[in-house]
Amino acid sequence: MTVDAVEEPFRTQLTVRLRDGHTLLGVGLPTPCTFTSSNGVDILWMGPDEFLVLAEPGRQAELEAALTPDCDAVVDVSAQRNVYRLSGSPDPRANCPNDVALKRRESAAEVLAHGCSIDLKVLPPGSCVQTILARTGIVLMVREDGFTVLVRQSFSDYFKAWLADASLEYVP
Template sequence: MSAKHSPLVEIETPVIRPGSDGQTLFWMQEHAFCVHLNLRGDPSSSGFSEAVSAVTGIALPEHPNTCASSEHCRVAWLGPDEWLLIGVHEDFGHAPLEDRLAPLHHALTDLSGGQTILRVGGENWRDVLASACPFDLHPRVFGEGACAQTVIAHTNVLLMPVKDPDRGEALDIVVRRSFADHLARWLMDAAAEDGFELLAPMGSA
Protein backbone atom coordinates (compact mmCIF):
# COMPACT_ATOMS: atom_id res chain seq x y z
CA MET A 1 0.00 0.00 0.00
CA SER A 2 1.60 3.19 -1.12
CA ALA A 3 1.06 6.64 0.33
CA LYS A 4 -2.03 8.66 -0.42
CA HIS A 5 -1.86 12.38 -1.06
CA SER A 6 -4.74 14.75 -0.55
CA PRO A 7 -5.53 17.47 -3.10
CA LEU A 8 -4.27 20.06 -0.62
CA VAL A 9 -0.78 18.57 -0.64
CA GLU A 10 0.71 21.96 -1.55
CA ILE A 11 -0.88 23.84 1.37
CA GLU A 12 0.99 23.54 4.63
CA THR A 13 -0.87 23.04 7.89
CA PRO A 14 -1.46 24.00 10.60
CA VAL A 15 -1.56 27.76 10.13
CA ILE A 16 -3.00 30.49 12.31
CA ARG A 17 -3.24 33.93 10.78
CA PRO A 18 -5.09 36.44 12.96
CA GLY A 19 -7.21 39.08 11.30
CA SER A 20 -7.19 42.85 11.49
CA ASP A 21 -8.31 42.83 15.14
CA GLY A 22 -6.14 39.88 16.14
CA GLN A 23 -9.09 37.51 16.00
CA THR A 24 -9.58 34.23 14.20
CA LEU A 25 -13.22 34.02 13.22
CA PHE A 26 -12.85 31.32 10.59
CA TRP A 27 -11.34 27.88 10.57
CA MET A 28 -10.93 25.25 7.92
CA GLN A 29 -9.94 21.61 8.02
CA GLU A 30 -9.75 19.08 5.24
CA HIS A 31 -11.45 15.75 5.80
CA ALA A 32 -9.45 13.74 3.32
CA PHE A 33 -9.71 10.17 2.04
CA CYS A 34 -13.35 9.52 2.78
CA VAL A 35 -15.13 7.07 0.50
CA HIS A 36 -17.24 9.01 -2.00
CA LEU A 37 -19.71 6.99 -4.03
CA ASN A 38 -21.92 8.54 -6.66
CA LEU A 39 -25.19 6.69 -7.08
CA ARG A 40 -27.63 7.09 -9.93
CA GLY A 41 -30.88 5.20 -10.25
CA ASP A 42 -34.64 5.43 -10.22
CA PRO A 43 -35.89 5.77 -6.64
CA SER A 44 -39.31 4.53 -7.72
CA SER A 45 -37.95 1.23 -9.02
CA SER A 46 -38.66 -1.55 -6.63
CA GLY A 47 -35.85 -2.40 -4.24
CA PHE A 48 -33.71 0.64 -5.03
CA SER A 49 -34.12 2.72 -1.90
CA GLU A 50 -34.32 -0.45 0.18
CA ALA A 51 -30.89 -1.47 -1.08
CA VAL A 52 -29.42 1.87 -0.04
CA SER A 53 -30.93 1.83 3.43
CA ALA A 54 -29.95 -1.81 3.96
CA VAL A 55 -26.31 -1.06 3.28
CA THR A 56 -26.05 2.42 4.76
CA GLY A 57 -28.69 2.27 7.47
CA ILE A 58 -30.00 5.54 6.12
CA ALA A 59 -33.31 6.19 4.38
CA LEU A 60 -32.60 7.49 0.90
CA PRO A 61 -33.34 11.24 0.91
CA GLU A 62 -35.80 11.84 -1.90
CA HIS A 63 -36.48 15.52 -1.24
CA PRO A 64 -34.27 17.97 -3.09
CA ASN A 65 -31.61 19.71 -1.01
CA THR A 66 -31.71 17.26 1.86
CA CYS A 67 -29.21 14.83 3.28
CA ALA A 68 -29.29 12.19 5.97
CA SER A 69 -26.52 10.77 8.06
CA SER A 70 -25.55 8.08 10.49
CA GLU A 71 -22.41 7.66 12.48
CA HIS A 72 -20.43 6.19 9.61
CA CYS A 73 -21.91 7.64 6.49
CA ARG A 74 -23.97 10.32 4.88
CA VAL A 75 -26.26 10.34 1.87
CA ALA A 76 -26.91 13.62 0.08
CA TRP A 77 -29.50 14.33 -2.60
CA LEU A 78 -27.80 15.54 -5.79
CA GLY A 79 -30.66 15.23 -8.25
CA PRO A 80 -33.90 13.35 -8.77
CA ASP A 81 -31.91 10.26 -9.77
CA GLU A 82 -28.55 11.00 -8.18
CA TRP A 83 -27.04 10.85 -4.68
CA LEU A 84 -23.66 11.12 -3.05
CA LEU A 85 -22.78 8.53 -0.43
CA ILE A 86 -19.91 9.43 1.84
CA GLY A 87 -18.40 6.86 4.14
CA VAL A 88 -15.81 7.57 6.77
CA HIS A 89 -14.17 4.14 6.61
CA GLU A 90 -12.28 2.69 3.72
CA ASP A 91 -14.41 -0.46 3.61
CA PHE A 92 -17.59 1.53 3.13
CA GLY A 93 -20.19 -0.20 1.04
CA HIS A 94 -19.25 -0.32 -2.64
CA ALA A 95 -19.37 -4.09 -3.11
CA PRO A 96 -22.43 -4.90 -0.97
CA LEU A 97 -24.37 -2.06 -2.55
CA GLU A 98 -23.35 -3.12 -6.04
CA ASP A 99 -24.55 -6.65 -5.22
CA ARG A 100 -27.95 -5.50 -4.08
CA LEU A 101 -28.44 -3.08 -6.96
CA ALA A 102 -27.27 -5.52 -9.62
CA PRO A 103 -30.75 -6.37 -10.95
CA LEU A 104 -31.67 -2.68 -11.31
CA HIS A 105 -30.60 -0.11 -13.89
CA HIS A 106 -28.22 2.02 -11.85
CA ALA A 107 -24.73 3.45 -11.76
CA LEU A 108 -22.62 3.26 -8.63
CA THR A 109 -19.35 5.05 -9.22
CA ASP A 110 -16.37 5.44 -6.95
CA LEU A 111 -15.27 9.08 -6.81
CA SER A 112 -13.09 8.78 -3.70
CA GLY A 113 -9.99 10.01 -5.47
CA GLY A 114 -11.92 12.75 -7.25
CA GLN A 115 -13.23 14.84 -4.42
CA THR A 116 -12.53 15.94 -0.90
CA ILE A 117 -14.25 17.68 1.97
CA LEU A 118 -13.31 21.06 3.38
CA ARG A 119 -14.93 21.57 6.75
CA VAL A 120 -15.25 25.25 7.65
CA GLY A 121 -16.53 26.97 10.75
CA GLY A 122 -15.98 29.82 13.15
CA GLU A 123 -18.07 32.83 13.98
CA ASN A 124 -17.86 34.41 10.53
CA TRP A 125 -17.86 31.42 8.19
CA ARG A 126 -20.98 32.57 6.41
CA ASP A 127 -19.44 35.97 5.66
CA VAL A 128 -16.28 34.34 4.32
CA LEU A 129 -18.25 32.10 1.98
CA ALA A 130 -20.49 34.99 0.97
CA SER A 131 -17.44 36.60 -0.62
CA ALA A 132 -18.11 34.44 -3.65
CA CYS A 133 -21.15 32.22 -3.07
CA PRO A 134 -24.55 33.35 -4.35
CA PHE A 135 -26.44 30.79 -2.25
CA ASP A 136 -28.35 31.99 0.83
CA LEU A 137 -26.53 30.46 3.80
CA HIS A 138 -28.73 31.97 6.51
CA PRO A 139 -29.59 29.40 9.24
CA ARG A 140 -33.27 30.17 8.74
CA VAL A 141 -33.19 28.66 5.29
CA PHE A 142 -30.15 26.36 5.44
CA GLY A 143 -29.65 24.28 8.55
CA GLU A 144 -28.70 20.76 9.54
CA GLY A 145 -30.27 18.10 7.35
CA ALA A 146 -30.13 20.39 4.35
CA CYS A 147 -27.63 20.27 1.51
CA ALA A 148 -27.14 22.40 -1.54
CA GLN A 149 -25.10 22.33 -4.68
CA THR A 150 -23.92 25.75 -5.70
CA VAL A 151 -20.77 27.65 -6.62
CA ILE A 152 -18.04 29.32 -4.59
CA ALA A 153 -15.51 31.37 -6.51
CA HIS A 154 -16.59 29.79 -9.80
CA THR A 155 -16.16 26.32 -8.35
CA ASN A 156 -19.00 23.79 -8.12
CA VAL A 157 -19.50 22.58 -4.57
CA LEU A 158 -21.87 20.58 -2.41
CA LEU A 159 -22.60 22.23 0.94
CA MET A 160 -23.80 20.35 4.03
CA PRO A 161 -24.27 22.03 7.42
CA VAL A 162 -22.85 19.78 10.14
CA LYS A 163 -22.06 19.71 13.83
CA ASP A 164 -18.37 19.28 14.32
CA PRO A 165 -17.80 17.18 17.46
CA ASP A 166 -15.04 19.51 18.66
CA ARG A 167 -16.00 22.88 17.22
CA GLY A 168 -19.77 22.92 16.92
CA GLU A 169 -21.68 24.44 14.05
CA ALA A 170 -19.78 24.00 10.80
CA LEU A 171 -20.19 23.41 7.10
CA ASP A 172 -18.84 20.63 4.94
CA ILE A 173 -17.87 21.65 1.43
CA VAL A 174 -17.48 18.78 -0.99
CA VAL A 175 -15.28 19.91 -3.86
CA ARG A 176 -13.72 18.23 -6.85
CA ARG A 177 -10.08 17.38 -6.39
CA SER A 178 -8.67 19.62 -9.10
CA PHE A 179 -10.50 22.68 -7.71
CA ALA A 180 -9.75 22.02 -4.03
CA ASP A 181 -6.46 23.92 -3.92
CA HIS A 182 -8.05 26.95 -5.61
CA LEU A 183 -11.02 26.91 -3.26
CA ALA A 184 -8.87 26.61 -0.14
CA ARG A 185 -6.68 29.50 -1.28
CA TRP A 186 -9.74 31.60 -2.07
CA LEU A 187 -11.25 31.01 1.35
CA MET A 188 -7.99 31.83 3.13
CA ASP A 189 -7.73 35.06 1.14
CA ALA A 190 -11.36 35.93 1.84
CA ALA A 191 -10.86 35.21 5.56
CA ALA A 192 -7.78 37.41 5.89
CA GLU A 193 -9.68 40.23 7.59
CA ASP A 194 -11.57 37.95 9.98
CA GLY A 195 -8.48 35.88 10.72
CA PHE A 196 -8.33 32.15 10.14
CA GLU A 197 -6.95 28.91 11.40
CA LEU A 198 -6.07 26.14 9.02
CA LEU A 199 -6.07 22.87 10.91
CA ALA A 200 -4.11 19.76 10.04
CA PRO A 201 -6.23 17.49 7.86
CA MET A 202 -8.36 14.68 9.24
CA GLY A 203 -7.97 11.24 7.73
CA SER A 204 -4.37 11.62 6.58
CA ALA A 205 -2.95 8.32 5.39
Protein backbone atom coordinates in the same frame (compact mmCIF):
# COMPACT_ATOMS: atom_id res chain seq x y z
CA MET B 1 -14.58 35.63 14.90
CA THR B 2 -12.38 32.95 13.38
CA VAL B 3 -13.15 30.24 10.86
CA ASP B 4 -11.54 26.83 11.02
CA ALA B 5 -11.08 24.89 7.78
CA VAL B 6 -10.04 21.28 8.12
CA GLU B 7 -9.40 19.00 5.18
CA GLU B 8 -10.85 15.51 5.53
CA PRO B 9 -8.56 13.55 3.21
CA PHE B 10 -9.30 10.27 1.46
CA ARG B 11 -13.03 10.19 2.25
CA THR B 12 -14.94 7.32 0.67
CA GLN B 13 -17.26 8.73 -2.01
CA LEU B 14 -19.60 6.55 -4.05
CA THR B 15 -22.05 7.78 -6.67
CA VAL B 16 -25.16 5.63 -6.59
CA ARG B 17 -27.99 5.45 -9.12
CA LEU B 18 -31.22 4.11 -7.64
CA ARG B 19 -34.60 4.35 -9.37
CA ASP B 20 -36.62 2.35 -6.87
CA GLY B 21 -35.97 2.15 -3.17
CA HIS B 22 -36.32 3.97 0.11
CA THR B 23 -33.04 3.23 1.88
CA LEU B 24 -29.34 2.77 1.22
CA LEU B 25 -27.21 0.91 3.76
CA GLY B 26 -30.10 1.04 6.20
CA VAL B 27 -30.30 4.84 5.95
CA GLY B 28 -33.43 6.55 4.66
CA LEU B 29 -32.99 8.33 1.34
CA PRO B 30 -32.81 12.12 1.52
CA THR B 31 -35.36 14.36 -0.16
CA PRO B 32 -34.23 16.92 -2.77
CA CYS B 33 -31.52 19.31 -1.58
CA THR B 34 -30.91 17.43 1.68
CA PHE B 35 -28.70 14.72 3.13
CA THR B 36 -29.23 12.04 5.72
CA SER B 37 -26.69 10.58 8.13
CA SER B 38 -26.56 7.32 10.06
CA ASN B 39 -24.42 4.23 10.50
CA GLY B 40 -21.23 6.21 9.77
CA VAL B 41 -22.34 7.42 6.33
CA ASP B 42 -23.82 10.57 4.83
CA ILE B 43 -26.15 10.15 1.85
CA LEU B 44 -26.53 13.26 -0.29
CA TRP B 45 -29.33 13.86 -2.79
CA MET B 46 -27.64 14.77 -6.10
CA GLY B 47 -30.55 14.34 -8.51
CA PRO B 48 -33.84 12.47 -8.98
CA ASP B 49 -32.21 9.04 -8.99
CA GLU B 50 -28.63 9.92 -8.00
CA PHE B 51 -27.07 9.94 -4.55
CA LEU B 52 -23.57 10.43 -3.17
CA VAL B 53 -22.51 8.22 -0.28
CA LEU B 54 -19.78 9.70 1.96
CA ALA B 55 -17.96 7.69 4.60
CA GLU B 56 -14.64 7.57 6.39
CA PRO B 57 -11.55 6.57 4.40
CA GLY B 58 -11.01 3.00 3.26
CA ARG B 59 -14.63 1.83 3.10
CA GLN B 60 -14.97 1.84 -0.71
CA ALA B 61 -14.89 -1.93 -1.26
CA GLU B 62 -17.10 -2.72 1.74
CA LEU B 63 -19.79 -0.17 0.84
CA GLU B 64 -19.66 -0.90 -2.89
CA ALA B 65 -20.23 -4.60 -2.18
CA ALA B 66 -23.16 -3.76 0.13
CA LEU B 67 -24.75 -1.34 -2.36
CA THR B 68 -24.33 -3.18 -5.66
CA PRO B 69 -27.12 -5.77 -5.26
CA ASP B 70 -29.80 -3.12 -4.60
CA CYS B 71 -28.68 -0.30 -6.91
CA ASP B 72 -28.78 0.36 -10.63
CA ALA B 73 -25.14 1.55 -10.59
CA VAL B 74 -22.39 2.18 -8.03
CA VAL B 75 -19.24 4.09 -9.01
CA ASP B 76 -16.27 4.88 -6.75
CA VAL B 77 -15.56 8.62 -7.15
CA SER B 78 -13.39 8.98 -4.05
CA ALA B 79 -10.55 10.63 -5.98
CA GLN B 80 -12.86 13.14 -7.68
CA ARG B 81 -13.44 15.64 -4.86
CA ASN B 82 -11.60 16.88 -1.79
CA VAL B 83 -13.63 17.37 1.36
CA TYR B 84 -13.29 20.33 3.76
CA ARG B 85 -15.09 20.99 7.04
CA LEU B 86 -15.66 24.66 7.88
CA SER B 87 -16.81 25.94 11.24
CA GLY B 88 -16.48 29.27 12.94
CA SER B 89 -15.86 30.65 16.36
CA PRO B 90 -17.95 33.65 17.37
CA ASP B 91 -16.21 36.76 18.61
CA PRO B 92 -16.09 36.38 22.42
CA ARG B 93 -16.70 40.12 22.80
CA ALA B 94 -19.94 39.96 20.81
CA ASN B 95 -23.30 39.58 22.48
CA CYS B 96 -24.07 36.06 21.24
CA PRO B 97 -27.13 33.94 21.95
CA ASN B 98 -26.62 30.72 23.83
CA ASP B 99 -26.86 28.59 20.68
CA VAL B 100 -23.12 28.10 20.09
CA ALA B 101 -23.54 25.67 17.15
CA LEU B 102 -25.68 28.21 15.31
CA LYS B 103 -23.15 30.99 15.90
CA ARG B 104 -20.33 28.72 14.69
CA ARG B 105 -22.26 28.03 11.48
CA GLU B 106 -23.09 31.72 11.01
CA SER B 107 -19.41 32.67 11.34
CA ALA B 108 -18.44 30.19 8.61
CA ALA B 109 -21.40 31.34 6.47
CA GLU B 110 -20.11 34.91 6.66
CA VAL B 111 -16.82 33.88 5.07
CA LEU B 112 -18.47 31.69 2.42
CA ALA B 113 -20.82 34.54 1.53
CA HIS B 114 -17.87 36.33 -0.08
CA GLY B 115 -18.09 33.91 -3.00
CA CYS B 116 -21.50 32.22 -2.82
CA SER B 117 -24.80 33.74 -3.94
CA ILE B 118 -26.93 31.43 -1.77
CA ASP B 119 -28.06 32.89 1.56
CA LEU B 120 -26.38 30.31 3.75
CA LYS B 121 -27.80 31.72 6.98
CA VAL B 122 -31.32 30.59 6.09
CA LEU B 123 -30.48 27.02 5.01
CA PRO B 124 -31.29 24.61 7.84
CA PRO B 125 -28.90 21.86 8.93
CA GLY B 126 -29.36 18.83 6.71
CA SER B 127 -29.46 20.92 3.54
CA CYS B 128 -27.25 19.95 0.65
CA VAL B 129 -26.84 22.02 -2.51
CA GLN B 130 -24.71 22.03 -5.62
CA THR B 131 -23.64 25.61 -6.27
CA ILE B 132 -20.85 27.90 -7.38
CA LEU B 133 -18.38 29.27 -4.85
CA ALA B 134 -15.88 31.77 -6.22
CA ARG B 135 -16.33 30.46 -9.79
CA THR B 136 -15.82 26.87 -8.62
CA GLY B 137 -18.52 24.19 -8.63
CA ILE B 138 -18.98 22.70 -5.17
CA VAL B 139 -21.30 20.49 -3.17
CA LEU B 140 -22.20 22.21 0.09
CA MET B 141 -23.59 20.41 3.13
CA VAL B 142 -25.07 22.45 6.00
CA ARG B 143 -24.31 20.89 9.37
CA GLU B 144 -25.31 21.93 12.90
CA ASP B 145 -21.99 23.65 13.58
CA GLY B 146 -20.73 24.53 10.11
CA PHE B 147 -20.41 23.29 6.57
CA THR B 148 -18.85 20.49 4.61
CA VAL B 149 -17.57 21.59 1.20
CA LEU B 150 -16.79 19.09 -1.53
CA VAL B 151 -14.65 20.64 -4.27
CA ARG B 152 -13.21 19.00 -7.36
CA GLN B 153 -9.64 17.94 -6.75
CA SER B 154 -8.32 20.06 -9.63
CA PHE B 155 -9.78 23.19 -7.98
CA SER B 156 -8.66 22.33 -4.46
CA ASP B 157 -5.56 24.57 -4.39
CA TYR B 158 -7.60 27.46 -5.80
CA PHE B 159 -10.32 26.88 -3.19
CA LYS B 160 -7.81 26.91 -0.33
CA ALA B 161 -6.19 30.12 -1.62
CA TRP B 162 -9.61 31.76 -2.07
CA LEU B 163 -10.67 30.70 1.43
CA ALA B 164 -7.49 32.16 2.95
CA ASP B 165 -8.09 35.43 1.11
CA ALA B 166 -11.78 35.61 2.04
CA SER B 167 -10.85 35.07 5.69
CA LEU B 168 -8.23 37.83 5.89
CA GLU B 169 -10.57 40.46 7.30
CA TYR B 170 -11.33 38.19 10.24
CA VAL B 171 -7.69 37.70 11.26
CA PRO B 172 -6.87 39.80 14.33
